[in-house]
Amino acid sequence: MNNFLFVSAENDAIPDCKAGGMGDVVRDVPREISKRDDRVHVVVPSYSRLHKNGIFKTNLHFQLRGVPYTAELYEVIPKKVDKNITHYVIHHPEIIEGGIAHIYHDDPTEPFYNDFIKFIIFCTATAEAIKVGAFGELDIVHMHDWHSAALLFIKKYHPQYQDLKKMRYVYTIHNLAIQGIRPFYDNYASVHNWFPEVQLNHKELMDLRYQDCINLMAVGIRLADAVHTVSPSYKEDVLLPSRRPEFIGGESLENDLQKADNEGRLFGILNASNYNNIRKAEKGFLYRNTVKALFRWLQDTSKKYKADFLAHTGEKIMQYVGNRPKFIVSSVARLTEQKFYFLMRSPEAFEKMLARLGEVDGIFMLLGTGDPDYEEFFRDMSYKHQNFIFTNGQSEDLIDSMYLETDLYFMPSLFEPCGISQMLAMRNGNPCLVHHTGGLKDTVEHMKTGFAFDGATYEQQIENMVLRFDEAISLWQHDKPKWKKIQANAKKARFTWEKSLDEYYKSLYML
Incomplete structure (x- = not known):
């Protein structure tokens, strides 16, 4: 039996610990490993909240900033219990929650000031937990994005953690654009402040653009035994x-990625989707679930600043209940x-698409939260356009209804390491319109399982996005047999973890 440790900022196998696709992967991959009768431990920060109903396991004692620190390791009960998987959180008062999904700051x-502090404490506590055998004798440590990369820095350079070198370290890149760059010196959130006893190898740790800074994403790429991008096409990108x-x-x-590739350490393996044990959603509840979510948010004091907009969305959705x-x-x-x-840069393109939808008595539904500028842009567009319904919040029930009842799922990502949304939409037999990039290239085939746009310049990309949108709606209007065939192909497409895990075992884990 092989023994794995997953180290991550997110884990959707436990409640309230997900901001994006990383949470899905850290939920699904251990389940697939467990089916192979291997053992998995998954550890994430507690963000001052996830440990509250946990089972205390042990205190972890270590040094940071030249002073003693004590963190607490808790076992937590997952949403679905599995005999071979144990879920943990690490609690320390300085590992605080942020405003983004109650995780990130x-x-x-x-940039990265608060997140650097909490993930440095988390990674050092994790190193200590490995050292004292809290997870048993490990064979593989699998880390996710820059939040966990300090573990590689600690293993290589920290005099207290030389024992950590014997197992294999795998590093998955979920979003290369977010790199965790912080100064080496002269800042509370700097490497030297937290590790005054460590001799810093600037060349191996530095960001090539800001040479007085560490780049933790680069550290992950440079120091891991295997580096993994979450789709083959994203690896090429x-x-x-x-x-x-x-x-x-x-x-x-x-350059770092090319070096890893030349050394045979870089692998592009597609993320997958879950086709079993899916939350059961029923058709016909899309508008009811929207209204339910809006009422819940209207009672939430943290949403008061957008109460007028939530009420406006409620009014809009009500007219579609009977019509x-x-x-x-x-x-x-x-x-x-x-x-x-694409939509923010060219509101005119978005308005053309809404006008085309209006011709077929169609609506565009968007659900999400995030960058305040983007939230404001979509709120303004909702006030201006009757057939654009922007639900500015998060609701699992409503998301399930949207995946179930949509006719065309729209994913115009500027870049996409893998993407899970297109797989969830296709699982329900819904064609997707996507930008032909990264993992979207590997999952959506134009005019077979969905629709894709591209272009050599930004202007061409925008123009082709509007064109493909028009083509998709025209196909639905005028060629129902062809539309039904694309729907059927989308539903039949399978991106399974079983297939991806075969690749993980061979290339990443070398088992």
């Missing part, structure tokens, strides 16, 4: 330099540049 004036906004590639880390639209386009995503840059 948004520090516009000094990140080996090339970015040319924003036309193309998002290696984001200044392409259903003929065609529904939907999107569910965090509202960020990655997901909706």
Whole structure:
């Protein structure tokens, strides 16, 4: 039996610990490993809240900033119990929750200030837990994104943690654009402040653009035994330099990624979707679930600043309860540049698409929270356009209804390491319209399982997005047999964890 440790900022196998696709992966991959009769431990920060109903396991004693620290390791009960998986959280008063999904901080004036502090404490506590054998004798440590990469720094450079070198370390990149860059010196959230006893190898740790800073994403890529991108096409993308906004590639880390590739350490393996034990949603509750979510948020004091808008959305949705639209386009995503840059950059293109929808008595439903500028943009568009319904919040019931009842799922990502939403939409037999990039290239085939747009320049991409949108609606209007065939193909497409895990075992874990 092999013994694994997953180290991550998110884990959707436990309640209230997810902000994006990383949470899904850290939920699903251990379940698939467990089916192979291997053992998995999953550890995430407690964010001062997730430990509250947990079972205390042990105190973890270590040094940071030259002073003694004590963190607490708790076992927590998952949403679904599995005999081979144990879920843990690490609690320390300085590992605090942020405003993004009650996990991450948004520090516009000094990026990564708060997150650096909490993830440094988390990674050091995790190193101590490995050292004292809290997870047993480990074979594989699998880390996710920059939040866990300090573990590799500690293992290599910290004099107290030389014992950690014997197992295999795997590093998965979920979002290369967010890199965890902080100063080496002269700041509370700097490497030297937290590790004064460690001799810093600046060359191996530095960000190539800001050479007085560590880049934790780069540390993960440089120091892991295996580096993994979450789709084959995204692997090809990140080996090339970015040319924003036309193309998002290696984001200044392409040289590190090319080196890892040349050394046989870089692998592109597609994330998968869950086709079993799915939350059961019933058709016909889309509008009811929207109204229920809106009423709940209207009672939440933290949502008071947008109470007028929530009421406006409620009024809009009520008119569709008895008078259903003929065609529904939907999107569910965090509202960020990655997901909706095309619409923010060209509101005219978005308005053309809404006008085309209006011709077939169709509506566009968007659900999400995120960047305040994007939230404000979509609120303004909702006030202006009757057939654009923007639900500015998060609700699992409503998301399930949207995936179930949409006619066309829209995913115009500027870049997409893998993407899970298109797989969830396709699982329900809903064609997707996507930007032909990264993992969307590997999952959506134009005119077979969905629709895709591309272009050499930003202007061409925008133009083709509107064109493909029009083509999709025209196909639905005028060629129902072809539309039904695309729906059937989408539903039949299977991206299974079983297949992906075969690749994990062979390439990443070398088992």
